[in-house]
Amino acid sequence: MNTIIVGAGMSGLTAAILLAKKGEPVTVLEKNSQAGKKILATGNGRCNIANRKILPEYYSGDKQIIDLVMSDYSLQNDIDFLFDLGIPTTDDGSDRLYPQSFSALSVRDLFYNAAVSEGVNFIFDTEVEDIQKDGEKYLINQKYTCDKLILACGGKAQADYAEGMFDILENFGISHTPLLPALTSLKTKDVPYIMKGVRAECSVCIFVDGKFIEKVSGEVQFNEKNVSGIPIMNISHIAAQSLNEAKKAHLIIDKLPFEETENIIRFCENMKRKYPDTPAKYLLSGYLNNKLFHDELRILGIKPDTPIKNIKSFEPLVKMIKNMKLDIHATGDFDNAQVMCGGIPCSEINKNLELKKLPNVFVLGEMLDVTGECGGYNLTFCRQTAFTMLKNQN
Ligand SMILES: Cc1cc2nc3c(=O)[nH]c(=O)nc-3n(C[C@H](O)[C@H](O)[C@H](O)COP(=O)(O)OP(=O)(O)OC[C@H]3O[C@@H](n4cnc5c(N)ncnc54)[C@H](O)[C@@H]3O)c2cc1C
Known part of the structure; x- marks a missing residue:
């Protein structure tokens, strides 16, 4: 089964690594010329990547998605996953976790490095503007075909972003809650x-x-x-x-x-x-x-x-x-916000984050109607959506 992931942010990169480790051929389409541009801005360039205290109450939005994704989150598994990529973590004296390097650049580089090493194919400067259902497959921008499509396009906060993917999904009758600035x-x-x-x-x-x-x-x-x-x-x-x-x-x-x-x-x-x-x-x-x-x-x-x-x-x-x-x-406004609140609600997805109306199309990360507080909660949620997709696959 060949997979296309749209978006090389925290959620797209995590999904790419996990799928490639399982031996699935994965291509990532990214409109920027590099992976993980937003990761570079996180935690004032230090990347507050996780938190020792991850509880559902630190998230707002669609309670069912929060439960679905975060109820079986394991901090130790997350720390082990990051360590496996070459990212040992430490705290700053509080519960907030950072890479030992305190460098967001190192996080971006090591996620990208792991994905490339696992054989993930990245195609940059490619914005997905068109998705067609072609029998059981999907045709992207009239050019790329896949069996499985993962949408990890992030939100509108501090991103060069039009309504983009949400407009495309609306054409398939998929609704979303209002997209508004948060953490602002x-x-x-x-x-x-x-x-x-x-x-x-x-x-x-x-x-x-x-x-x-x-x-x-x-x-x-x-x-x-x-x-x-x-x-x-x-x-x-x-x-x-x-x-x-x-x-x-x-x-x-x-x-x-x-x-x-x-x-x-x-x-x-x-x-x-x-x-x-x-x-x-x-x-x-x-x-x-x-x-x-x-x-x-x-x-x-x-x-x-x-x-x-x-x-x-x-x-x-x-x-x-x-x-x-x-x-x-x-x-x-969005230029001043760290995240977007609103997005795809639970009513549109199955428990493996697959869109009910589009079989084999999955939605990850900030596109979902969940917002975390400041403190590493958003990057954690993004990674955890990729784990949830895989765990609930069959
Ligand atoms: C200044 C700032 C600081 C932050 N600090 C922290 C922090 O310290 N800790 C924390 O937990 N969270 C932090 N956040 C929030 C966190 O960065 C985001 O929640 C998280 O990165 C979202 O990841 P994502 O994978 O969902 O989306 P993104 O990282 O936004 O990735 C989506 C990717 O998809 C691409 N894309 C979008 N549409 C298309 C398309 N149509 N075709 C092709 N590609 C497309 C985009 O170019 C982008 O690269 C911060 C955010 C900001 C703005």
Whole structure:
């Protein structure tokens, strides 16, 4: 059975290696002039390739696909697979795993090297624009014939990508959920100018149409017209989907997440007793950058140099710092996103990731309606889709 794989990213390369190891003739068609271009950009060039803590809850999208692909994921098998390609892994002091080289280039090169060594044939600068069903076979671009076709075309994030393969699949009656940017920043007009460029450990709750959806925490970066940072990226798909459905999204940011409101109020009262002439702008600067409570002081009519002995109650100030509201009017676009949310849903595929309407055509990686959080979850999912396809083959 000869196989064509469309796309030489993490999922296509993994599938190519696994099939070639089984002795199947495999050709990869790739529109770029090289394999794994996106791998090169991962983890700021260091490639956060996996995570010690891989759990379904770190993925969003189609729950059935998440279960299908990730339920029997084995970290040890994954580490062994990578090691077998010549990629020993290590962590960065957290649960995130990287190649020992901390080089995304080495990951790309060694995946490609393994595929070539196993006999995979790569044809670059070839964009698949046409797929025809030809009896039991498939005819690609009127030129290449195969028995089995694997679509591993990735998503629209930071890719030179039109709707491409999703349009081709639509012609076969195969639907997909809306394709939206994820792992991206959130645009808002509500960040005070003075906070521009400040980073702080915060907790962030996202609400859709007033309803609480999720709480995340970590370092948030406040920018002039958006907020970014890992916790923001990890909830950006929620904002993207709700805005796409014309719903309203807002964030409540706690800029002092480590202390209860009462404790901070007590702290302020102590300061007032001990150092009554302290200017208001220094009141909480032992806790957080004073640019982060400058605007709250302004709204409460307290000048930065007002001695704290003149502040009657600290409660309104502390409550505002712990409940900063930002209305979200857009997400970052695909150029700013690390992944795409949305894609082919479970209703279109069998348990071996074969399209129900196109026998012997399989969909892998980011084309499926699954999005992982930051932390190596997306590359892991991509590899695991190739393993799932093979495991559930017969
Ligand atoms: C800046 C950035 C940093 C990231 N960092 C991390 C990280 O550290 N850890 C992590 O887990 N994830 C990370 N991700 C996400 C991760 O890179 C992707 O989820 C993953 O690479 C997707 O792999 P894929 O095989 O599905 O698709 P891709 O890697 O996008 O590969 C698809 C391939 O298909 C080709 N193609 C598309 N259409 C056609 C066509 N019609 N004909 C021929 N070829 C076609 C494309 O050119 C491409 O080479 C990051 C993403 C970005 C953008």
